[in-house]
Amino acid sequence: MLFNLVRIYGVCIYTYTLLTQTGVFIKPLSISCLMVLFQSNGHSSDTVYQERLSRVESDKECLLLQVSVLSDQVEVQGEKIRDLDMCLEEHKEKLNATEEKLQEELLSKSSLETQKLELMTEVSSLRRKLANVERDCRDQEVYKDMTPHADIMSEVLFSSSLLQGFYMFWSNPSRLKRSQSTSLDMDQTETEFQRGGVRATAGPRLGWSRDMQQKNVDAPFAQWSREEVCVWLQELGLGLHVAQAQQWIRSGETLLQASQHDLDKELGIKHPLHRKKLQLALQALGLDEGDGKGKLDHNWVTRWLDDIGLPQYKSQFEEGKVDGRMLHYMTVDDLLSLKVGSVLHHLSIKRAIQVLRLNFYEPNCLRRRPSDENNITPAEISQWTNHRVMEWLRSADLAEYAPNLRGSGVHGGLMVLEPRFNVETLALLLNIPPNKTLLRRHLATHFHLLVGSEAQRSKQQCLENPDYSLLTATAKVKPRRLSFGGFGTMRKKRQEESEEYVCPMDVEMPQSTCFQSGLRLYEDDLDQLEQK
Structure with a gap:
């Protein structure tokens, strides 16, 4: 305070000196007024400084409070970040475990598909075996059904041969000769005895046998007998229709002249591929195909x-x-x-x-x-x-x-x-x-x-x-x-x-x-x- 008064007094003296040198006369009262003025200005500046200082201190306290609040918030956010890092690590571990399980499931799926295909192969082979067994059973049934017809036919042939022999004997006894085992024509000349034939009386004793039905491959298909055509259908893989073919077919000519409607109605061939197979086989008869496609069943x-x-x-x-x-x-x-x-x-x-x-x-x-x-x-x-x-x-x-x-x-x-x-x-x-x-x-x-x-x-x-x-x-x-x-x-x-x-x-x-x-x-x- 004393320093301020001294400073003010010095300023007043300096001002008075300047005014005196310029010729301006100032009364002592004016000097006192100046001193009072300067003193009032000094007091006002101290008040301003004090107010500013108080405001700065209040701002400092507010800033300290804000800093403490922000530090608390930073600590809270840090804890949250640490929690999130821990959760992220847990999720990464779960993701890795899930990927491992997925790989295991993919491997198990591929192995199951492999087993499925193997089982399908086994099932198809079993179906094929079952189809072969059923076909054999149908063949046996067909042969059993055809045996009575063969017996009746052989008896009829036997009776007709006896009647024909009696008639020729009574009409011209000198022409009666021993007939060959493979022929019923009494007018043929005698030939040497040949094995392998079937007598007219052999039917009732032997029945109908597939082994005895030899197809004459040199003869045209139109001249094939009913039994030869049925055996050919069986070998072709169409044994399912042999029973109906036995009732309808008279010779190979029947199949050659048959239309698509006849195959559907008489043979009961409803499957279009069965019909196509039969038609292709008929077209290939007597032709040299030049390759082995006809041998692949x-x-x-x-x-x-x-x-x-x-x-x-x-x-x-x-x-x-x-x-x-x-x-x-x-x-x-x-x-x-x-x-x-x-x-x-x-x-x-x-x-x-x-x-x-x-x-x-x-x-x-x-x-x-x-x-x-x-x-x-x-x-x-x-x-x-x-x-x-x-x-x-x-x-x-x-x-x-x-x-x-x-x-x-x-x-x-x-x-x-x-x-x-x-x-x-x-x-x-x-x-x-x-x-x-x-x-x-x-x-x-x-x-x-x-x-x-x-x-x-x-x-x-x-x-x-x-x-x-x-x-x-x-x-x-x-x-x-x-x-x-x-x-x-x-x-x-x-x-x-x-x-x-x-x-x-x-x-x-x-x-x-x-x-x-x-x-x-x-x-x-x-x-x-x-x-x-």
Whole structure:
């Protein structure tokens, strides 16, 4: 306070000196007034400073309070963050455990699917055995039913021969001669005795035996007897209709002249594939087919479905009695009636039939086991079965994905001959995730080395086609709709549409030299088919 007074007094003296030097006279009263003024200003400045200081102190207290509140909130938020970190760790552990369980479930699912396919294979084999047993039982019943008829016929023949002998004896006793065992004609000249014939009186004693009914293969089918035709139907796999055929058929000519309505009404053939099988077999009689498709029965075809990776259709093919000849002339409508609706499975059957054509329908042309395959050709790869393809995947370090090809229809012929089947489709069927790029690249390298440059070139051309769509296991075949035009051309259009073969007769064949031998034979067969 004293310092302030001294300062004010000094200021007043300095001001007075300045005014005196300028000639201005100031009374002592004025000096006192100035001193009072300065003193009042000093007191006012101290008040302002005091107010400011008090405000600063109050602000400081508020800030301290806010800092304490914020520190408490930071501690609370830190505790919450720690709790969230702990929850995150727990959820990560649960997620890892869930992923492990999911992997275990996927492995168990794949094993269950494998067991399911094995059980389906066993069930189909048991069904086939049951069908064979039922067929044998029906054959025995048919033979038992036919035995009385044979007895009656033999008695009638015996009686007629006796009457004829008595008549010739009384009319001309000198002409009576001992008849041969195989003939009832009394006018024939005597010949040497031949074994193997059946006397007219042998029927009641021996009955009707299948072993004695030998088909005369040199005779035309129209001259075959009723029993020979029935045996032929039985061997064809149509033993279900033998009982009705025994009542209706008189000779082979009956079947040759029969219409579709007659087959439905007289033989009771309601299944369209049974009717087609019979018609194809009748057309093939007396013809040299040039290959072995007529020797492949329906039992071989069911085993062939296992080889191409489609065992799930064995019961339908067994019911339809599909044989090698029917495979050659199989149409899209036939496959749809067999409940084969997948585009991939249609292409699988198409290329499998093409492989059979290239190998002359040789029953053992498919390769089921690995062999010495250092310099293997695409023609040999096309003969790989579904099981052999899985063995190739195991050799390429893809054993964990190989079981996914069971029931997929993937075989060597599909991989080599089908342009739409590429490595993307194979990776999709193997269930390799798209994000595993290195694994897919590894598969692509082995696939391209396997199928060869020519097949890879055709696949690349198909891939560059604007209408190309990825081949998947879920794509379905759309049934063809009949185009309704004039009534005069309706039957012709239906016939043309019904002949849409699964593997067309003019299908594009591979140009590689390893396929040329089979290609020449196939072209010869195609020329013969066009000449008909």
